[in-house]
Amino acid sequence: MSFARAKPLLLPLALLVTLEAWARLTHLQSDSLAPPSAVLVALAEALADLSIPTATRDTLFATFAGLAIGGAIGLCLGIAFGISRSFDRLMEVTVEAIRPIPSIALLPIALIALGFGYRMEIVIVAFACVWPMLILTRSAVRSIEPRMIEVSRALRLTPLQRITKIVIPAALPRIFIAFRLAAGIALIVAVTVEIAINPIGLGAGIMLAQQALRADLMLAYLLWIGVIGYGLNILLIAAQLRLFGRAAVTGATP
Amino acid sequence: MNRAAILWRIASIGVAAGFIALWQLVANLRLVSPVFLPGPDRAWAALVRGFVSGDLASKLAGTIEHMAYGWLAASIAGVALGTLIGSSRLMRAYVAPTLEFLRPLPVSAIIPVAIALLGLTQGMVLFVIAFGAIWPVLLATIHGLAAVEPRLYEVASALQMSRSAVIAKIALPSALPDILAGMRLSLTVALILSVVCEILAGLDGLGHWVLLSARAFRSADLFAGVILLGATGYFTSIAMSLLEQRLLAWQAASR
Numbered sequence: 001m002s003f004a005r006a007k008p009l010l011l012p013l014a015l016l017v018t019l020e021a022w023a024r025l026t027h028l029q030s031d032s033l034a035p036p037s038a039v040l041v042a043l044a045e046a047l048a049d050l051s052i053p054t055a056t057r058d059t060l061f062a063t064f065a066g067l068a069i070g071g072a073i074g075l076c077l078g079i080a081f082g083i084s085r086s087f088d089r090l091m092e093v094t095v096e097a098i099r100p101i102p103s104i105a106l107l108p109i110a111l112i113a114l115g116f117g118y119r120m121e122i123v124i125v126a127f128a129c130v131w132p133m134l135i136l137t138r139s140a141v142r143s144i145e146p147r148m149i150e151v152s153r154a155l156r157l158t159p160l161q162r163i164t165k166i167v168i169p170a171a172l173p174r175i176f177i178a179f180r181l182a183a184g185i186a187l188i189v190a191v192t193v194e195i196a197i198n199p200i201g202l203g204a205g206i207m208l209a210q211q212a213l214r215a216d217l218m219l220a221y222l223l224w225i226g227v228i229g230y231g232l233n234i235l236l237i238a239a240q241l242r243l244f245g246r247a248a249v250t251g252a253t254p
Numbered sequence: 255m256n257r258a259a260i261l262w263r264i265a266s267i268g269v270a271a272g273f274i275a276l277w278q279l280v281a282n283l284r285l286v287s288p289v290f291l292p293g294p295d296r297a298w299a300a301l302v303r304g305f306v307s308g309d310l311a312s313k314l315a316g317t318i319e320h321m322a323y324g325w326l327a328a329s330i331a332g333v334a335l336g337t338l339i340g341s342s343r344l345m346r347a348y349v350a351p352t353l354e355f356l357r358p359l360p361v362s363a364i365i366p367v368a369i370a371l372l373g374l375t376q377g378m379v380l381f382v383i384a385f386g387a388i389w390p391v392l393l394a395t396i397h398g399l400a401a402v403e404p405r406l407y408e409v410a411s412a413l414q415m416s417r418s419a420v421i422a423k424i425a426l427p428s429a430l431p432d433i434l435a436g437m438r439l440s441l442t443v444a445l446i447l448s449v450v451c452e453i454l455a456g457l458d459g460l461g462h463w464v465l466l467s468a469r470a471f472r473s474a475d476l477f478a479g480v481i482l483l484g485a486t487g488y489f490t491s492i493a494m495s496l497l498e499q500r501l502l503a504w505q506a507a508s509r
Contacts, residue, residue: 008351032370089262093270100487102446105461105480107453108468112476113290184358192362196450203363210366218370222363229358 034216043220051205052224059190059201060228062118066125067186071179073126074133078178079163081134082141082171095134103128103189107197117200121193128189129182136178140171173244180236187229202228292474300474301481309463314482316459317448321490324383325444329437332388333426336395336433341421350396357393361386361443362450369454379451386447387440394436398429431505434498441490449483460486 016036022028023035034042046052081088103124110120148170152162168175194203206221274294280286281293292300304310339345339353365382372378402425410420426433452461460479467476 007347011348011352012355032367090266090269093263093266094273096488097270097484100491101480101484102442102449102487104446104449104453105464105483108464108476109290109473109480112468112471112473188360188362191360192446192450195362195365196453206363206366210370213370215370218366222367225363226356226359229360230355233358 030215031213032215034219038216039219039223042214042216043223046217046220046224052202052221055200055202055205056224056228058118059187059194059203062121062125062193062201063183063186063190065118066122066190067129067183069122070126070129070186071133071182074130074178074182075137075175077130078134078137079141079167079171082138083163083167088138099131104192104196107193111197116198121190121198121200124193125186125189129186132181132185133178136181137171137175140174140178141167143174144170176240176244180233180240183232183236184229187232191225288473289471290473292477296474297477297481300472301478304475304478310478310482313458313460313463313479314486316457317445317452317461317483318486320379320383320448320451320457320459321441321444321486324380324448325387325437325441327380327384328387328440328444329391331384332391332436332440333395333433335388336392337399337421337426339392340396340399340429341417341425346396346400353389353393353396357389361389362447365450365454374455374457376457379448379455379457382451383444383447387444390436390439390443391433392436394432394439395429398432399425401432402428431502434494434501438491438494438498441494442487445483445487445490 019033020035020037023033023038028035043052081091106124106127107120110123114120114123144167148166149162152166157165190201191203194201195207196203198204202221202225206218206225209217209221278293278295281288281291281296288296301310339349361382364385368378368382368385372381406424406428407420410424415423448459449461449464451457452459453465456462460483464476464479464483467473467479
């Protein structure tokens with residue numbers, strides 16, 4: 001049984017050991033690769049001198065600020081589109097025209113309008129987060145049992161009450177899935193913006209390490225970014241399980 | 255399309271036109287400095303001028319080329335590797351967890367590593383795009399193969415089909431919807447990574463064009479480039495839908 005559980009770990013361990021052995025045997029001197037042990041040392045050093053924690057704070061701040069803004073916009077539009085079929089139809093062409101613009105293409109516009117820093121990064125992350133939230137919320141709201149809406153009519157709820165008391169609770173499990181998806185996208189976009197141009201956060205850190213030819217530090221950043229991405233994903237899945245139970249995770253994937 | 259649908263469509267185009275008129279109004283009244291926000295008239299003029307002089311067309315071709323090569327390489331490698339891993343229980347047990355661990359990694363983080371390995375070259379761009387775009391295809395192929403109806407495999411063993419015949423005739427066709435969905439996702443990833451790589455490596459393409467326009471504060475050219483990128487995303491996604499419809503027609507018929 002313990003062997004079965006160790007199976008998934010075997011491949012990465014074997015790769016790491018091979019890389020380590022190869023680096024030691026050939027006395028690797030490289031600008032692009034480093035033995036895993038050196039990477040771990042660099043990671044520990046960068047964690048200790050607070051350069052990685054600071055960069056992580058910057059990246060996560062931009063990620064969550066963008067996620068909050070873009071997610072809220074997407075949620076409101078998604079609910080509006082889901083409730084009113086005519087509004088959805090009227091906005092169809094506009095949405096179809098804006099949605100395919102790759103978020104990163106807005107980078108130069110945000111750059112000249114807002115300059116370097118948090119604000120331009122947050123705007124781009126927010127733009128990227130609007131769409132998954134909008135599309136999935138819309139379909140979640142549309143798939144609400146029609147009888148629930150009838151009940152709200154019978155109870156003579158005001159439109160606002162209908163949204164807060166019936167629509168949002170009924171659609172919440174699927175809205176959370178949309179939120180999870182948007183959070184993953186937000187982190188990816190934030191790191192990408194930092195790598196491309198913005199001199200803050202983890203993305204800028206990894207670019208700087210590369211330009212300084214510090215392969216160990218660069219790979220340490222890469223490892224850390226992977227850990228952050230994985231950790232965020234695990235955290236959100238755990239939250240989803242806790243809030244909505246197993247059925248919401250497996251059953252209602254869009 | 256029936257009459258009502260066409261009417262809705264026209265109304266919807268009218269709303270979009272209204273937004274463009276609003277944009278024009280904002281630009282004309284100079285509510286936002288024209289340095290940042292050109293009106294749609296100026297953006298359109300820049301678009302036409304770029305195409306007449308041939309500048310913009312060659313940049314567009316550059317971006318589409320990066321995107322297409324990277325995407326094709328990722329699709330082929332993704333399906334091949336996915337089949338290799340997904341069709342064997344042993345490989346699935348050992349390799350799939352590692353892949354699941356790597357999946358949430360922001361793929362753009364691989365760019366510095368690729369620059370260190372390959373320099374600011376065409377090869378680096380191709381590697382980054384292919385590496386980024388392979389994940390959706392790879393994982394979709396593995397999941398698609400894992401979800402094949404078990405009775406189909408029973409039929410195959412009753413017919414004494416060889417392993418490769420089972421993969422080619424049963425497993426891959428029934429995983430096709432998943433694979434195509436993965437390829438659609440990786441198309442978006444490929445476009446985004448093309449733009450990022452062009453910005454970083456200064457290669458010929460729309461990413462480079464929009465960055466240069468921004469640096470020179472030529473906002474009309476900048477917007478022309480962004481509009482073209484949006485159009486690229488839109489039309490590649492339509493092409494993908496057509497491909498999906500065509501390739502999956504047999505499935506719709508058999509259901």
